[in-house]
Amino acid sequence: MDIVATRLIAGGAAMLASSVLADSGLEHYRGSFANPTMVLPLGSAALSIAVNARRSGKPESGGSEAPTISHVASTAVGLIGLGFHVYNVTKRPGGLTFTNLFYGAPVGAPASLVLSGMLGGIADRLSKGEEELGPIGLTSGRAVGGVVSVGILGTVGEAALLHFRGAYHDPFMWLPVTLPPIAAISLGRDVIEDTVRPATTVLLAATAVVGILGVGFHAYGVARNMGGFRNWRQNILAGPPIPAPPAFTGLAIAGLGALLLMKARR
Template identity: 80%
Template sequence: MAASHADIVATRLIAGGAAALAFSVFADSGLEHYRGSFANPTMVLPIGSAVLGLTMNGRRSAKPESSGSEVPTISHVGSAAIGVIGLGFHAYNILKRPGGASFNNLFYGAPAGAPATLILSGMLGGIADRMAKGEETIATLGLRSGRMVAGVVSIGILGSVAEAGLLHFRGAYHDPFMWLPVTLPPVAALSLARDVVSDEAHSITTGLLAATAALGLIGVGFHAYGVARNMGGFRNWRQNILAGPPLPAPPAFTGLAIAGLGALLLMKKGSRRG
């Protein structure tokens, strides 16, 4: 059965969102693990996995038709698995410090939730891959309803909000704009969750997700400004990029919001058909 136009566009959006998440992981893990001098050889794994995920999802977004290759599936499963392992390593890094799971260790230890971005990239990439193959199985038909995708995105946004909230709390919310990532995205996530429960896509959710996607890009500018404020600014970029706010972190909101827009498109198609 040939995929509809809505299915194709939704597949592009979901794969594009997964690619954005993979890029965020690649850049963020690259910087953070470089700062850690790659003390553990496994610290190269999320970087390699993110590069492969970025390649596979980027190709899927550009060409949503399936090539029949199993390489994308292996890539997505590998990304999710490495993300799960990464959560364990980061938790161990925090808990082994004096004081255990204290605020100080959560602030300055390995970022507790960062590897979850790789899990989300793998999950969304796998969903786009299944949709591109056009298999008429119960699982694939469930994905095409959009509700499962929307649920994953909603949870992912709330997780990203928790990570941003923790780090912005460390920064004492010294800039009023630091409240935006902990106010707008949660509203978008809850609106999307409401749509999942009601099985109806609302236009306000589309607007909130679009605003969240834009916020992720704007956040890069704010983080760049934060880097520039350090001694030497970007002239001393080797030190300040590592010490300042993470430049690659905000686009995680953009990737999740783009995938959420794909889920809404599928839900709207389903409601019209119903």
């Protein structure tokens, strides 16, 4: 059971890193990589994908310190990115306004890299048979569940802001801001009460599907722009971010891993 859970947590971290790599690659390309540090999330996300994808397929630890370095780097780069994105928004005329939040650097986007680093680090510790990370117990699954619950709520906030910018012109735009928060709250309740409800599993599975569906909806949004994908160089940058929704999928997969750990310890 622990092996499957470790694979799910590592797989969720890899999915998050994949979303970051593609999304930050597009967004920072649009920004012409004006700041040299804009290449950092691409490198750390690529390394995180390699490490976590390997761990999801082979959870047994090989004793190398490379995974630990990768997870620490992802977390650090994500935190630095949060600072840069907040600065990018607040330095604009008017400071912290909805207009600047809409069209400045996406404030919450780098947090996905932080979450990838944290989840990858937990999966790495579990694969080594370690039961604790400092004062935090890992094998109970509650720590992972807490991280995933908070991460889903943060991702919902980012989606809500950008979908508000789009005036929720499509009813399906309400889906990622209604179902995932219910899943996050249900998971958080299970973590607090140290129990596993069948509804939480169903909600997390549905949240994973929402992330996959979001890719299709965002691709459709790009195709609706003048020229569609024939004018992909412009429309992919101007349309809804296609790589963003899988962040929900990655977090939901890691959440399912947390539930397996919680069940195994009961």
